[in-house]
Amino acid sequence: MTAINIFKGKCPNCKTGNIFSSNGNSILFRMPEMRKICKNCNYKFEVEPGFFYGAMFVSYALACAQMIACFVITWAILKIPIVYIFLSVVSIALLSSAFNFRLSRTIWMYLFYKKR
Numbered sequence: 530m531t532a533i534n535i536f537k538g539k540c541p542n543c544k545t546g547n548i549f550s551s552n553g554n555s556i557l558f559r560m561p562e563m564r565k566i567c568k569n570c571n572y573k574f575e576v577e578p579g580f581f582y583g584a585m586f587v588s589y590a591l592a593c594a595q596m597i598a599c600f601v602i603t604w605a606i607l608k609i610p611i612v613y614i615f616l617s618v619v620s621i622a623l624l625s626s627a628f629n630f631r632l633s634r635t636i637w638m639y640l641f642y643k644k645r
C-alpha cells in the first residue's frame with residue numbers, strides 16, 4: 530500500500546528501507562535527518578540538486594490543511610475565545626513541523642518516482 534509506505538517513510542523503490550535516519554522532534558526543535566541513499570536498494574533519494582524545493586509546496590499545503598482543521602474544530606465545535614483559537618492554531622503549526630517535513634518530502638518523492 531503506497532499511502533502506508535508514505536506515512537512510514539519507506540523508500541519509493543524497494544518499500545523496505547527507511548528514508549529518514551531520525552524522526553526529529555518539534556518540541557526540541559530537532560529536524561528529521563534524511564539518508565542520501567536507501568540502505569536496502571541504494572536508491573538515490575535526491576534525484577537531482579534542489580529536488581526537494583518542490584516539497585515546500587506540499588509542506589505548505591499540509592500546514593494549511595492542519596491549521597484550517599484546527600481552526601474549524603476550535604471555533605465551530607469547542608467555541609473557545611479567539612485568543613485560544615489563535616494559540617492552538619499556532620501551536621498546531623509548530624508541533625507538526627517535523628512531521629510535515631518528513632511527510633512532504635516523502636510525498637514529493639513518491640510523486641516523481643520513476644522505476645530505473
Ligand SMILES: [Zn+2]
Pocket residue numbers: 540541542543544545546567568569570571572
Ligand atoms: Zn530502497
